[in-house]
Amino acid sequence: MNHFAVVLVLIFSFFSGLLYAQNPIIENAINDISGNSIFTYIADLQEMNRVSQPDAQTEDLSASIYLLDKLAIMKNNGGIDSIMVHHYQDTFHNPNIVAVKEGCLHPDSVLLIGAHYDAAVAFAGADDNASGVGALLEILYAIENIEPTKTIYFTFFTAEEAGLIGSTAFANSPSVGNLDIESVMSLDGIAHKAAVSDDFTVIINDSNDANSSNLANSIRDASSIYVTDLNQFLLSELSSLEQAFLQDAVSDHTPFQNNSIPGVHIIEGLGAEQLSNYHTAGDTIGFGPNNSANSPDLVEKIAKICAAYLLETAGVCNTTSAIDFDDSDSIFTVEIHPNPISNELNIICESNDVYFEIYAPSGKKLLTTSEKTINLDEYPQGVYFLRAINKARTLYRTIKFFKT
DSSP states (O other): OEEOSOOEEEEEEOOOOOSSOOOHHHHHHHTTOOHHHHHHHHHHHHTSOOBOOSOTTTOOOHHHHHHHHHHHHHHHTTSOSEEEEEOOOSSOOSOEEEEEEOOSSEEEEEEEEEEEOOBSSTTOOIIIIIHHHHHHHHHHHHTTTOEESEEEEEEEEOOSTTTSHHHHHHHTSHHHHTSEEEEEEEEOSOOOOOSSOOEEEEEESOTTOHHHHHHHHHHHHHHHHHSOOOEEEEGGGSOHHHHHHHTTEEOTTHHHHHTTOOEEEEEEOOOHHHHHHTTSTTOOBOSSTTOSBOOHHHHHHHHHHHHHHHHHHHOEEEOSSEEEEEOSSOEEEEEEESSSBSSEEEEEESOSSEEEEEEOTTSOEEEEESOSEEEOTTSOSEEEEEEEEETTSSOEEEEEEEEO
């Protein structure tokens, strides 16, 4: 994490209660996220020299090789669709690395979640920022069997500590400029548990940026649904030490915000111990005094919140022919028959409190109906998607089907 901008901060701590019904597909996925697994990644990464060197001949490549190896295994297992390696200049040899889960319904709409994998000090940087990197890897593993409606970029940035060099190059690259990026989350320092409570903070670099403020609120909503003990506090309610520290905090979301893309920085609630270890050799994994990365429980909760936001916002394509809704008051099933179809799609649904939409693979909505028998004779052969939505619009599911 770097310091040189004015920020608006929203800080949260844990409380009980659900505001909306959970999507069971998302709930099952995020329940697989483990803080202990994230700490395994942190332990691996802190053993490497991750300091960005403006000399390609001396920069250690251990971390980028480590990440590429992990991602290659996921790709071979079908958990991600592609891996992009972004070499942006000769002076820094470690590249930006992107793991792509392509959207099944809106592939041109992109949600980006990122974390920088370089460090300020060699053989340290557990909280800043092996914790963010570990969370990204763990989220990827947890959702490997989920097909999102929109595309998700899991982006591992380099040279953040040198001045946001990697993320700036990526945000300004022509290929990224042609993308429809809806939001950017930067996970940067999420494993330190403050002495008083489990908190996390959402930082917006421009208090007048309404779209980034809306993004922060959406993340808060996800936390209220899936991690059930979260309250919001304002910057003015933090200690003077925390306010002074956070007023100038920026991270890899900033170059995207500068390009008018909504972006936020996710960071833990701060304590004196974390501040004393910031950018020092004391930022190492551990559970005792002077060890920053000391809470698997906290990093697990923050990772779950971020994963829930991604999947709720991207939407989930269910590639089976039957899905269950949990609408708090009732559970009901939606099935389509046959699959593949010739001309007529039959929907079997116990509830009448549902309507249906048909989409082409391009994301174009073809029709909306409450009928459970739909004639698709006018449409050509190919892949289509049925979206079933309850009339309160608190739940939806998407089923892929084929027309022959």
